[in-house]
Structure formats: structure tokens, C-alpha cells
Amino acid sequence: xxxxxxxxxxxxxxxxxxxxxxxxxxxxxxxxxxxxxxxxxxxxxxxxxxxxxxxxxxxxxxxxxxxxxxxxxxxxxxxxxxxxxxxxxxxxxxxxxxxxxxxxxxxxxxxxxxxxxxxxxxxxxxxxxxxxxxxxxxxxxxxxxxxxxxxxxxxxxxxxxxxxxxxxxxxxxxxxxxxxxxxxxxxxxxxxxxxxxxxxxxxxxxxxxxxxxxxxxxxxxxxxxxxxxxxxxxxxxxxxxxxxxxxxxxxxxxxxxxxxxxxxxxxxxxxxxxxxxxxxxxxxxxxxxxxxxxxxxxxxxxxxxxxxxxxxxxxxxxxxxxxxxxxxxxxxxxxxxxxxxxxxxxxxxxxxxxxxxx
Amino acid sequence: xxxxxxxxxxxxxxxxxxxxxxxxxxxxxxxxxxxxxxxxxxxxxxxxxxxxxxxxxxxxxxxxxxxxxxxxxxxxxxxxxxxxxxxxxxxxxxxxxxxxxxxxxxxxxxxxxxxxxxxxxxxxxxxxxxxxxxxxxxxxxxxxxxxxxxxxxxxxxxxxxxxxxxxxxxxxxxxxxxxxxxxxxxxxxxxxxxxxxxxxxxxxxxxxxxxxxxxxxxxxxxxxxxxxxxxxxxxxxxxxxxxxxxxxxxxxxxxxxxxxxxxxxxxxxxxxxxxxxxxxxxxxxxxxxx
Numbered sequence: 075x076x077x078x079x080x081x082x083x084x085x086x087x088x089x090x091x092x093x094x095x096x097x098x099x100x101x102x103x104x105x106x107x108x109x110x111x112x113x114x115x116x117x118x119x120x121x122x123x124x125x126x127x128x129x130x131x132x133x134x135x136x137x138x139x140x141x142x143x144x145x146x147x148x149x150x151x152x153x154x155x156x157x158x159x160x161x162x163x164x165x166x167x168x169x170x171x172x173x174x175x176x177x178x179x180x181x182x183x184x185x186x187x188x189x190x191x192x193x194x195x196x197x198x199x200x201x202x203x204x205x206x207x208x209x210x211x212x213x214x215x216x217x218x219x220x221x222x223x224x225x226x227x228x229x230x231x232x233x234x235x236x237x238x239x240x241x242x243x244x245x246x247x248x249x250x251x252x253x254x255x256x257x258x259x260x261x262x263x264x265x266x267x268x269x270x271x272x273x274x275x276x277x278x279x280x281x282x283x284x285x286x287x288x289x290x291x292x293x294x295x296x297x298x299x300x301x302x303x304x305x306x307x308x309x310x311x312x313x314x315x316x317x318x319x320x321x322x323x324x325x326x327x328x329x330x331x332x333x334x335x336x337x338x339x340x341x342x343x344x345x346x347x348x349x350x351x352x353x354x355x356x357x358x359x360x361x362x363x364x365x366x367x368x369x370x371x372x373x374x375x376x377x378x379x380x381x382x383x384x385x386x387x388x389x390x391x392x393x394x395x396x397x398x399x400x401x402x403x404x405x406x407x408x409x410x411x412x413x414x415x416x417x418x419x420x421x422x423x424x425x426x427x428x429x430x431x432x
Numbered sequence: 433x434x435x436x437x438x439x440x441x442x443x444x445x446x447x448x449x450x451x452x453x454x455x456x457x458x459x460x461x462x463x464x465x466x467x468x469x470x471x472x473x474x475x476x477x478x479x480x481x482x483x484x485x486x487x488x489x490x491x492x493x494x495x496x497x498x499x500x501x502x503x504x505x506x507x508x509x510x511x512x513x514x515x516x517x518x519x520x521x522x523x524x525x526x527x528x529x530x531x532x533x534x535x536x537x538x539x540x541x542x543x544x545x546x547x548x549x550x551x552x553x554x555x556x557x558x559x560x561x562x563x564x565x566x567x568x569x570x571x572x573x574x575x576x577x578x579x580x581x582x583x584x585x586x587x588x589x590x591x592x593x594x595x596x597x598x599x600x601x602x603x604x605x606x607x608x609x610x611x612x613x614x615x616x617x618x619x620x621x622x623x624x625x626x627x628x629x630x631x632x633x634x635x636x637x638x639x640x641x642x643x644x645x646x647x648x649x650x651x652x653x654x655x656x657x658x659x660x661x662x663x664x665x666x667x668x669x670x671x672x673x674x675x676x677x678x679x680x681x682x683x684x685x686x687x688x689x690x691x692x693x694x695x696x697x698x699x700x701x702x703x704x705x706x707x708x709x710x711x712x713x714x715x716x717x718x719x720x721x722x
Contacts (some may be wrong), residue, residue, distance in 0.1 A: 135681045142684075165477045165684075287584040288667055294557075301563040303581075361442075413477050420683030424675065428495040428667050 098125045101351040104140065104149040105336065107131040109206075111371035114379045120356055125351045134158050141168040142223065146344030149353040153245040156337040157408040165413055170344045171199035176353040179203065181360050186377040190339055193410050202339035203356070204377035206368070210244045211333035211403065213309040217323050222306045225252040225329050229281035238298060239308035241288040241427055243419045244334060248308065249274045251331035251406070258409035267415065271422045279429040288427075293314075297325060312373025315392035326396035332406040337377060443713075461558045463550070470691035486691035496675060496692070500699060506586070507654040508703070513652050514601040517594065521604035522642075523635070538606070541599055549596065553663040556592050557583060560664075584666035586710040592660040597653050601646035608642030609635075639697065644718035645710075648704055655700050672696055 094173045103110055110129040116130050118127060130149070132140065137154050137300070151418040154162070154417040163169050179187060194202040214222040219233055225248035227235045239245045252255040260267040286304050292313045293381060297303045299317055309332070314326035340356050359368055362384055365376040378384070382393065419420040473485040490496045525537045543550060559565045560582035570576045582588060616638070620630040636643070661671035676696070679689030708714060 135684075136685065141683050142686075167478070175456075282667055285667055290662065297561075301561070303562045417683045417685055420678055420685070423682070424495055424670075424678060427667070427670050428499065 077234055084414060096123050097126050098126050098313065099348050099351050100128055101151065101348050101355055102130070102149045103126045103151050103153075103345075103355070104130050104132055104343070105131065105151075105153040106372070107371075109153060109338070109368075110370045112366060113369075114359065114364060114367050117364070118355065121358070122152070122351070122354060125354070136304070137167070138162050138166070141343050142166045144345070146170070146346070148345075149343045149346040150346035151355060152341050152343050152424045153205060153338050154202075154341060155408065156190045156202065156204065156339050158343060159339065159412050160196065160382070160410045161416075162193075163196055163201055168344055169201045170203055170288050170342045172203060172340075172345075173349075173353075174200060174203070177203055178357050178360060178390075180398075181378050181380040183377050183379055183381060186337055186412055189407065190337055190377075194339070194341075201242045202341040204337045205340050205359070206337060206372055206374040207337040207381075208333045209328065209333035210375035211249070211309065211311060211329050212306060212327040213324060214306040214327050215299070215302070215321075215323050216325055218302075218305040222327055225308070227330060228306060228308060229277070229284050231284065233306055234284050235286050236303075236305045237284060237307060238286055238289050238295065238304045240290065240295075241423055243416075245278070245431075246274050246419055246422060247334060248270065248329065248331065249277055249382070252329070253277065257420060258406070261409055261412050261415060266414075268418060271418060275422050275425050277430075278426050281428070301321070311393075311396065314430075315373045315389055316395070318392040318395065319388055325390070328397060328404070329403040329421050332404040333401065335405040335407045337372070357385050447473075458653050461660075466690045466693055469687055472687045473529055474685075474687060476613040478615035480687075485514055486688045487695075489688060490691060499515060499670045499675055499715060500672050500695065502670070502681065504699060504703060506590065507651055510597065510654045511647050511651045513590070513594050514598045518598050518601035518605060518646065519643075522602045522609055525602070526606045527617075542615075545594070545599055549659050550663075552596065553592060553660050556595070556664060557589065557673055560588055560591075560615060566718055586665070586669050588664040588666075589661050589671075590666045593654050593657060596657070596660055597650040600649045604649070605639060605644040606637050606642075612638050641718040642707070644698075644713050647707070651707075652700055652706065655696065686716060 109131075110127070113129045119125065123374055127148060130140075134154050137152055138158060141149065141152065142162075145166075152169075159169065182204060190202055190413065191200050193395060194200060212222055212225070212296055214220075219227075221227070222230075222233075225245070227233075228239060238385060240265075247257050250273075253270075253273060255270045255273075257267065260270055286298070289298065289307065292310070293309060295309060295313055296317055301305060309326070311326045314324065317324040317325070339353075346352065357387045358364060360376070362378070365378055365381070365384045366386055368374055369381075369384060369389060373389060375381045376384060382390070385393065414429070470486055471484065472480045473483040475481050479507075479674050503605070521541070525534055529537055547555075557564070561567070561581070562579045562581040567576075567579045573577060595641060612635070616634055617630055620634045625633065656673060658671070658673040658677065661669060662674055665671065672692070673696070676689050676692045679685045679692055708718075
């Protein structure tokens with residue numbers, strides 16, 4: 075008897091709570107830190123008073139893990155990188171196709187839009203559109219490491235104990251390029267790719283002695299670089315631009331093998347409940363005046379026409395100090411990760427981390 | 433009369449049900465899920481089969497069991513250090529300090545817990561890094577000629593972990609020592625024992641329930657910690673929880689991660705069982721007694 079009344083009470087309470095939240099629509103964003111600056115969220119909520127924006131900060135791997143855990147529920151708009159859509163969708167079915175007619179694709183940089191579409195089309199349906207792009211490359215204090223130009227220079231004994239890298243797939247790919255391999259081309263032949271990974275692992279294990287510590291996030295990398303504990307590192311360009319603001323000697327260096335370029339996208343989780351609000355957010359942040367605010371916060375370049383011109387002045391200066399037109403032509407865009415590659419790369423990373431030699 | 437019995441039964445159910453629900457919904461069910469998950473093997477996208485592949489993976493790859501053994505032995509070291517440092521503190525608080533100082537001292541031990549794990553680790557980073565407080569201080573005193581890096585090695589991890597878990601050693605020790613009658617120590621001295629004999633034959637046996645409880649809690653907390661080893665550890669220091677995280681998040685291999693999780697649980701349980709056996713203690717007359 076008691077149990078029954080409690081249950082009824084609980085049910086009633088849940089229904090009340092459900093009814094309460096249905097009044098205003100909620101847009102649940104799953105995105106990168108700094109990809110939803112307060113200023114923009116407020117502006118958006120003023121323009122659409124019936125939409126509440128809820129932001130969860132994450133990264134590529136955790137976004138996929140979160141969506142996988144719920145089969146694509148819990149969020150209405152996610153922003154994984156362009157190479158994290160295809161295999162994740164094939165394996166876990168976590169996204170739903172986009173209705174491109176609801177997005178103002180005419181403002182997007184055509185090359186990036188086509189690139190993302192080509193990477194994320196499954197059975198004729200497009201699963202993502204581009205938002206911002208940037209690169210991974212090197213960063214150096216040019217007074218102390220003026221000659222740094224290649225991924226392999228991080229292992230140069232001249233900088234012993236003074237370099238850093240993040241032990242993730244970027245450095246595997248960069249090192250492979252610096253050894254004259256083309257890892258992206260080898261994606262179609264996983265046996266060959268394993269061969270490349272083994273060589274890369276040997277090289278990076280040998281290099282361990284040269285590394286001060288592996289950085290884990292933008293904050294510890296910044297602290298090591300600004301304090302002068304390290305003079306060069308593998309980095310995201312946006313982190314390097316932020317440091318350039320504080321110390322003009324710290325510059326982003328696109329490696330001569332080509333900086334690795336990523337595009338963060340917009341994708342709809344399969345069980346998202348506020349598609350219209352999601353489309354509104356996409357179109358909202360693509361407007362030129364909002365692009366500048368967004369880029370000011372993220373340090374990345376918007377995938378719209380003239381995206382570089384829309385950067386805030388300080389970021390524009392940092393980009394111009396880092397890139398020449400030739401560097402831009404030399405960009406290597408991350409290729410789609412086929413199923414299974416993450417596992418191979420993960421195992422290689424574990425091997426490097428566990429190795430004590432070198 | 434009948435009614436009274438009903439009320440008793442109802443209050444028992446009401447008191448017990450939050451605990452039962454917690455155990456069932458948050459501990460037992462998820463672990464059953466993990467066990468089932470750990471016996472699955474991915475054979476193709478969206479296709480799974482039942483097999484022991486994940487456990488075989490662990491056995492065949494030295495990296496994994498080396499990391500587990502390393503985590504286990506370092507956790508034991510942290511537990512021993514926490515006991516060694518925590519015991520005198522607990523003894524002072526329970527037996528030597530006056531009643532007013534006791535509250536203050538206890539509070540001092542508690543304060544670090546008011547700050548999150550992450551912030552405490554960052555505190556250690558500020559102290560230990562090459563351009564940090566300790567290195568700069570030593571430079572200033574002239575003891576060292578150039579900055580020294582104290583961070584990013586196993587010693588930093590151990591310091592950070594001892595600092596994090598020591599409270600969980602002190603609290604049970606204080607509460608058992610508190611219940612000890614001072615006259616027992618006096619009697620020991622009166623019968624001709626010196627400080628060491630009194631400690632070995634009277635205090636430690638009396639404090640055993642607290643020692644066992646403290647050791648079990650600190651060992652489990654240490655072996656299962658993630659933030660401190662990851663933030664303070666160097667390029668060679670892998671911790672087993674990091675392997676579990678990698679399996680789940682970086683490699684998208686939930687099956688492998690689940691198997692590793694079960695192995696960690698099994699391993700720590702075996703270590704504790706061995707510890708109890710070797711020290712001749714049982715849960716019933718130590719932890720349950722206190």
C-alpha cells in the first residue's frame with residue numbers, strides 16, 4: 075500500500091517536471107571548451123527567448139563516448155571533428171542526417187563544405203557541415219629554438235629535456251610524415267599502416283629521453299612554455315596564438331611536412347530533440363558579426379568565406395606571423411579514420427607510454 | 433501488539449531501503465553490466481560475439497599486467513607510508529593532545545579535503561615544477577646551482593597520493609585509539625616494559641581494527657585513483673586506471689575497458705585478502721568490530 079502511494083507520488087512528480095521543461099525549448103550543445111562563449115549564448119537567448127542553451131564541454135573522444143553510451147540521446151547538437159563522423163556513425167549509429175536546406179550553406183567556404191560533405195556522406199545522406207578549422211603543428215620560442223622546422227626536430231638532442239608533445243594520434247601522424255611516410259594513404263591498407271605505426275613507435279620511444287613531459291591539455295602546455303621550462307612543443311595552433319598574445323617570441327611553426335588541419339563540424343545526435351533550435355544556432359554563429367566573437371574565443375578560423383578576415387585583430391596578427399601562403403597550400407587535412415584504426419593507434423600510444431628505454 | 437511489530441518491520445524496511453537501492457542500482461547492476469560487456473568481442477562493426485578475448489589480451493600483453501603490478505606495488509607503498517606517517521599523528525590527536533586542541537587538530541587534518549582533488553594536484557604542481565616554489569627557494573638559498581625538476585616522476589605521484597589518502601588512515605586510527613584506556617599503557621610501563629614493547633604489545637594490537645580499516649580504504653582509494661597519477665606522473669609512469677580510460681575513451685574499446693575494470697577489482701580484492709591472511713586478521717574482528 076505504502077509502496078503504491080510512493081510510486082504514484084514519484085510518477086506525478088516526474089510528470090510535473092516533464093511538463094515544466096516543455097514550456098521553453100532547450101538546446102543542449104555538446105562542444106569544445108570555448109566554442110560557446112557566454113557573450114554569444116546570451117545574444118542567442120535574447121534573439122530566441124523561447125530557447126535555453128545548455129552547454130557541455132568535451133573533446134572528440136568523449137563526445138563519441140557520451141553519445142555512444144546513450145545511443146545518441148541527451149544532446150541536440152554536437153561538434154566533433156570531420157574525421158570522427160564516418161566511422162563513429164557506421165559503428166555506433168549516433169548521428170542523424172542533416173537537412174542542408176535549413177542551413178545557410180552559401181556563407182560557408184565552398185572548399186571546406188565540400189570536403190566535410192565528402193567525408194561524412196553515408197548512403198547519400200550528409201551527416202555534418204563545417205564550423206571552424208585550425209591546425210596542429212609546432213610551437214617554438216624563436217629566441218631559444220630558432221631552427222625548429224620539422225616534427226622530427228622535437229627529438230633533436232640540441233633541445234634535450236626542453237620539448238613536449240601530447241601523446242595522442244597527432245604526433246603519430248606528424249612523426250610518420252617526417253619519416254617520409256603518408257599515413258593517410260595507408261589507411262586503406264591496415265597492415266601497411268601497422269608497419270608505419272611500428273616504425274613511428276620505435277622513433278618516439280627513442281625520443282622519450284628528449285621530452286620533458288607529455289602535455290595533457292592547453293593549460294599545462296601553456297604553463298611549461300611561458301615559464302621557459304620547454305622551448306618547443308607539438309601544439310594546437312589556437313594555444314600558440316594565445317601565448318603569442320603574452321610573449322611575442324612564442325610563435326606557431328607549421329612543420330615543413332605540412333601542418334595537420336582539422337575541421338570541427340556541426341552534427342545532429344540521433345536522438346536529439348531540438349533540431350530546429352540546433353539549425354537556428356548553426357545559422358546564428360555563422361553570421362559575420364558572431365564569427366568574430368566566436369573566433370576570438372576559440373582561436374580557430376571560421377569555415378565561412380573570408381574567415382581569416384573575420385578574426386579579431388590580435389589573432390589575425392598571430393596567424394600572419396605563423397603562416398605563409400605556401401604553408402596554407404601545404405596543409406594536410408586529417409583523413410577519415412576507418413574502423414579499427416583508433417584501436418591500432420591506441421595500442422601504439424600505450425606501447426610508447428609504457429616503454430622505459432630511450 | 434500486532435501493530436507494534438508492523439511498525440518495527442516498516443521502519444526497518446524504510447531505514448534499509450536507501451542502502452539496498454544504492455547497492456543494487458549503483459553497484460551491483462552496473463557491475464553485472466560490466467561483466468557481461470567484458471565477455472563480448474567485436475568481430476565487425478555493430479557485430480559482437482561472446483568470448484574471453486579481452487582477458488586473453490590482458491594476459492598476452494606484458495604492458496598491461498606490468499602496469500597493473502606497478503599500480504599494485506606503488507599503492508602498497510603509499511598505504512605503508514600513510515600508516516607510518518599517520519599513526520604518530522593519530523596517536524598524538526587521540527592520546528596526547530588536550531580535549532580542546534584535539535578538535536582543532538582534527539579540523540586541520542580535514543581541511544585539505546574541502547578542496548577538490550584537482551586543485552590539490554595543481555597545488556603540488558605549483559610547488560614541485562622546475563620553475564616552482566621549492567626549486568626557486570633552493571636556488572635562493574644557494575643549495576642548488578640551477579633549477580631542478582621535482583615534478584613528472586614516481587616520487588611526485590607517491591607524495592601526491594599519500595597527501596590525498598592520509599586522512600582516511602588517520603580517522604579510523606584516531607577513533608580506535610580514542611577508545612583505549614590510558615591505564616593499559618600505564619600498566620605496561622609498570623610491569624617493566626619500555627616504550628617500544630608497550631607500542632608493540634599493547635598499542636598496536638589494540639589499534640589493529642583501525643589499522644586494518646585504514647589500510648583497506650587507503651589501498652583501494654590509491655589503486656583506483658586517476659587524477660593524481662595522471663597529473664603528477666611523468667612520461668614513464670602509467671597507472672592502471674589510465675589504461676582503463678584509454679580503452680574506453682581513446683580506443684573506443686568498451687569491452688576491453690570493462691575487462692580491465694573487472695581485473696582491477698579482482699586484483700585489489702586478492703591483495704586485501706592476502707593482506708588479511710598474512711597478518712592473521714579477519715574482517716569480522718577488525719573492521720566490523722570497530
